[in-house]
Amino acid sequence: MAPVVAALRHKPGLDSRLVLTGQHSDLVDQVLDALDLRPDYDLGIMQEGQSLYDVAQGCLTGLGGVVAGYRPDLLLAQGDTATVFFSSLVAFFEKTRVGHVEAGLRSGDKWAPFPEEIFRRLTDVLTDLHFAPTSVARDRLLAEGFEPSHVYVTGNTVVDSLLRMASMEGKAEAPALRSILEDERSRLVLMTAHRRESFGQPLRDVFTAIRRLVDEHDDVRLLYPVHPNPNVVGPAQELLADHPRIELVEPLGYRDLVLALQSAHLVLTDSGGIQEEAPTFGTPVLVLRGVTERPEGVEAGVAILVGTDPEKILEEGSRILERGQDRVPSASPPNPYGDGRAGERIVDIVTSVLTGDSRSTADWAGP
Secondary structure (H helix, E strand, C coil), X not given: CHHHHHHHHCCCCCCCCCEECCCCHHHHHHHHHHCCCCCCEECCCCCCCCCHHHHHHHHHHHHHHHHHHHCCCEEEEECCCHHHHHHHHHHHHCCCEEEEECCCCCCCECCECCCHHHHHHHHHHHCCEEEECCHHHHHHXXXXXXXXXHXXXXXXXXXXXXXXXXXXXXXXCCHHHHHHHHCCCCEEEEEECCCHHHCCHHHHHHHHHHHHHHHCCCCEEEEEECCCCHHHHHHHHHHHCCCCCEEEECCCCHHHHHHHHHHCCEEEECCHHHHHHHHHHXXXXXXXXXXXXXXXXXXXXCEEECCCCHHHHXXXXXXXXXXXXXXXXXXXXXXXXXXXXXXXXXXXXXXXXXXXCCHHHCCCECC
């Protein structure tokens, strides 16, 4: 949401407030600093071992108080998290319009990703302004019967933030990443894996395949920023920690993550955001999920669905690595998820809707 917040704050005549729910305070603080974000409200709902019920209660109570007190004309929420759905529900209770940034993503499987697939579907039901990142997402919304004049194709704001970070100079802060980037004899493979539907044996299968992949390519060094969830940390420590060319590290700062994506020869991830970010740099991605709500990368040839099947992970990973060191990001096709201007487009549309001036939305309205 940083590009939207920045555009809102530079738009005359609009007053906006930023709410931080505080579900993952340690992870988000670094991003707030990197993107110069200063929340007006911090709900601080994070609890040790919190469940979805805890998040629901914290969001509904905390956001309910904010919306009831501030009385906004429009509430903007981004993505498919618990925060997105419960904030849209609060807005409905308070009879406030909702704008959904990154609307229209669908995997087609209610259980994958869990619970995000249902959160985004339910959010779109409550939404008044759908900001679809791609034409594929727009078409899904139209197929579900949403009003075409309320659906806008804007690109994804994640690309805006990515390009902003990539333009900044500086060396890696994480020692492990800096060591790999300075080692001219090694190739970086980046992995992120944390989806709750993979907890248990599927995640263990992924780690087993990753270890074999590194074993079979002696110039590869794998960097794995480990999500703090105990269901991830335990298996990662057990199956990967003792390998000399696998680095298990704390979650990376945003700038370091961008450097890693720029430099990696291969990314393995179950993250939705990274599926959208890596294509900017032409970095091939193996998606550690059976289905994806982001098929544009697969269609563009920069992403491959491998799920948690060890043999498929090993086969596709080896095929990419055995191409050698010939990846040329500048020769890759444009990122199908955006061009870096999504935030300003969204705010132009919001301004037009709130003021009744339709001129700036002419290029972005659905058919």
